[in-house]
Amino acid sequence: MPATGGCLCGAIRYTLKAEPALTVVCHCTHCQKASGSAFSTNLVMQRADIHFSGGEIAAYDDKADSGNILKRSFCPKCGSSLMSESSGRPGSAVLKAGTLDDPSIVKPGMEIWTRSAQPWVKLGGEMTKMEKGR
């Protein structure tokens, strides 16, 4: 850090101004749908520490299990998932680590929603595991 990243087509770029407070692998069914993959890798940040540049960002208001609205932001051109923000955690944001220019710098510390994890996904390391959200 400061790390940089962006969407697949390059229309939207960002710089992170701080280290993430937490890095969480999320196995929830909504992250599986939104990412088109088996899980999403989320950098929990202050929203103010993510500096976007480039084009307009589109968003979808998803509804979380908690009842909170989860605003999922993505590139309207290429569809890459970029960030989500929960109405229950104002000022906080979750950046999708797969969009980093160098995702190998990420050090996940926790797995959440393991009850909906795909049976063929086994991640290494000594991560804290939670059946549901944090």
Ligand SMILES: [Zn+2]
């Ligand atoms: Zn794009």
Ligand SMILES: [Zn+2]
């Ligand atoms: Zn999730």
